[in-house]
Amino acid sequence: MSLICTRMLFIVCLLSGMAMAEGVTITRDVPATARFGEQIRITVSVTNHFNRTVKVDIEEQADNDVIEPKPVLSITPPGMIAARPPRIEWTLDLAPEETKDVYYIVLPKQVGDYPLAPTSVTAEGNLYSGEPASIKILCNANSICEPDLGENLLTCPHDCKSGGKDRFCDRTSDGKCDPDCAPGYDPDCETKPAANGGLMLFGEICIGIIVLLAIIAAAAFFISRRKKADVYQTLTQNLEEASKRPSTPPIEKKGKNRPS
Numbered sequence: 001m002s003l004i005c006t007r008m009l010f011i012v013c014l015l016s017g018m019a020m021a022e023g024v025t026i027t028r029d030v031p032a033t034a035r036f037g038e039q040i041r042i043t044v045s046v047t048n049h050f051n052r053t054v055k056v057d058i059e060e061q062a063d064n065d066v067i068e069p070k071p072v073l074s075i076t077p078p079g080m081i082a083a084r085p086p087r088i089e090w091t092l093d094l095a096p097e098e099t100k101d102v103y104y105i106v107l108p109k110q111v112g113d114y115p116l117a118p119t120s121v122t123a124e125g126n127l128y129s130g131e132p133a134s135i136k137i138l139c140n141a142n143s144i145c146e147p148d149l150g151e152n153l154l155t156c157p158h159d160c161k162s163g164g165k166d167r168f169c170d171r172t173s174d175g176k177c178d179p180d181c182a183p184g185y186d187p188d189c190e191t192k193p194a195a196n197g198g199l200m201l202f203g204e205i206c207i208g209i210i211v212l213l214a215i216i217a218a219a220a221f222f223i224s225r226r227k228k229a230d231v232y233q234t235l236t237q238n239l240e241e242a243s244k245r246p247s248t249p250p251i252e253k254k255g256k257n258r259p260s
């Protein structure tokens with residue numbers, strides 16, 4: 001009997017607590033995907049669960065892709081490093097259990113994931129946050145890989161092929177050296193250095209031959225000079241020896257003496 005009373009008391013307390021819950025609920029209607037170049041309408045709904053009419057301040061973070069309404073920009077106040085980021089603001093009066101919608105429009109300039117920060121709502125001095133979200137912006141399928149739009153093998157496999165220059169290193173063994181890969185990341189780039197390596201080896205051989213010829217020419221030059229020096233020295237010695245020999249006496253002429 002006591003167990004039944006305890007359970008009934010728990011249920012009464014639970015229902016009482018639910019009835020007393022106050023606050024706001026936030027929902028945001030966000031498409032999961034959108035085509036590139038498509039304007040996306042994002043709707044935010046706020047419901048008042050207070051038992052009285054309240055004023056709610058709704059805030060969405062904005063970026064350069066928001067085209068409507070115009071975001072609120074702040075200047076950096078004195079003594080602060082940075083200003084508040086751009087945002088979209090609405091102020092509504094909500095009756096008890098009333099729900100109102102606001103919306104804004106974005107035009108993402110990049111393909112891939114477009115993140116949305118949680119919606120912030122302030123009511124009766126309390127801050128409420130919604131859920132973060134993300135929209136997948138599909139690529140501009142035109143058979144042209146456009147890395148400036150964020151297209152690469154992952155975001156736009158229709159236009160960007162493996163091994164292509166799309167600011168993404170796919171590290172796929174596809175027989176093509178991906179120009180976006182740093183050395184050592186794409187196994188296909190291993191063959192390219194080999195081709196360059198062949199050229200480098202040829203160049204090194206040529207340089208080696210030139211150096212060897214230069215050494216041989218220098219050696220021949222010095223040998224030639226040495227031989228000339230030896231010949232000169234031999235001649236000099238012969239001349240010195242010849243100059244040291246005694247001179248030959250004059251030869252008397254033979255014949256009849258004339259009478260004086």
Ligand SMILES: [Ca+2]
Nearest residue numbers: 140142144159
């Ligand atoms: Ca494209």
Ligand SMILES: [Ca+2]
Nearest residue numbers: 164166168180
């Ligand atoms: Ca690539």
